[in-house]
Amino acid sequence: MDFSTKNSLTTLFQTFIMGSIDAYTFQNFNGSFVSAQTGNLVVFAYELAAKGWQTAYVRVPVLIGFLLGAFISQACKHLKLSTNHRFSAFLLLSILFLGLLYGAMFTSITELPMLFSLGLFSGYELTVFNKIGGTSVNNGIMTGNLKNFSNNVYEAIFSHDHDALIKAGHFLSGICMFVFGILFSTYYLKATGTRVFLCALLINTILLIIVTIFKEAPSQPQD
16 A cells, blocks of 8 residues: 555545534534534634623634644654655654543543643644645645635636546545544534544544554655
């Protein structure tokens, strides 16, 4: 299995996971999201103007966590490891984080630390798992994916651009996985934290086994 295939498979399943976690936070944390920071900013600004800081402040931890997660994960991308080893390390860190989140469900963790932790995880995920084929796809924020899908469909139809058709398929696959994650979380897992995080933990553990068994040879540097 080459690196592009492993990266694509992992990104698709991380997109599924982010959809399932967004369904969980939307249901259990007053309409908060962990990946869609645009939505959080809209709700924060609205609540700040309409209800005051005493209501709006609960949106802040997830925003700070997201920024910190993206910052830290960007630093992790500079680790002096081979492409395969670095990718496996990224997946292992995701598993450890999900394990901590799952364990937190059995403690008395309060709303703000949980939202901060989820924002941290989201910032990490969106930074390190973002390729389907050769296409950069956001695994948690669908606005850009929808725009890029539509743009590439136009180019495929009216410019007869085969590459654009392939990219449109990549974007569509990410959008569908995100929606499937929301549906699965809401309908089957009832958007319950213990179920959502355990399911995500199992998915990433299976992915780590797969990418470890089917190693790429030889490995090539990752951009």
